[in-house]
Amino acid sequence: AETLLVEAEATALPEELAPLMRCAPGTPFWRIRRKRSIDGRLVLFVEHYLSMEIFPDIVQHDLTRSLTKIYQDSYAVTYGPAYFEINPVALRGYPAHHLGCSEGAYGLKITRVNQDQHGRIIDCDLEYWRHDAISVRVETGQPDQPAG
Numbered sequence: 001a002e003t004l005l006v007e008a009e010a011t012a013l014p015e016e017l018a019p020l021m022r023c024a025p026g027t028p029f030w031r032i033r034r035k036r037s038i039d040g041r042l043v044l045f046v047e048h049y050l051s052m053e054i055f056p057d058i059v060q061h062d063l064t065r066s067l068t069k070i071y072q073d074s075y076a077v078t079y080g081p082a083y084f085e086i087n088p089v090a091l092r093g094y095p096a097h098h099l100g101c102s103e104g105a106y107g108l109k110i111t112r113v114n115q116d117q118h119g120r121i122i123d124c125d126l127e128y129w130r131h132d133a134i135s136v137r138v139e140t141g142q143p144d145q146p147a148g
Contacts, residue, residue, distance in 0.1 A: 003064045004064065006045075008031070008032045008063055010031075011029060013028075020124060028052050030051075030052055030058055030059060032059075033046070033048075034048070038133070045095040045127075048067065049124045050122070051123065058070065058074075071116075080114075081115045082112055083113040085111040087111075088131075091105045091128060095107065101130065106131035107130060108129040111127075
């Protein structure tokens with residue numbers, strides 16, 4: 001797998017994300033856009049919206065690295081609870097362009113809002129996956145017991 005940084009900049013939080021992030025529309029956030037490939041094939045375009053308060057200088061880091069690792073190593077932040085929403089979409093605009101898809105191509109959008117170990121909302125990811133690069137598998141059960 002390979003990660004390529006498309007851009008990292010300060011921006012206002014989009015209005016549609018404000019309720020998920022529990023803040024006012026227009027609140028300053030970092031927006032990090034990246035794309036990922038597996039074996040040289042583009043499969044994912046993602047927009048990360050990160051709290052400027054919690055990650056004041058994150059754009060100074062190598063953003064092709066794992067954000068999870070940067071959070072842990074530089075900010076002592078680990079993931080806690082998360083909210084996921086998964087929807088089929090027609091890929092348009094930035095995601096379609098960066099995935100090399102035609103406008104309107106099928107895809108999957110995963111919206112994820114992450115909290116840290118203290119319950120603070122720390123970021124929101126908007127992941128856009130090519131339809132031909134995904135497989136969803138869910139297992140439930142007790143820890144250390146095989147799903148059956």
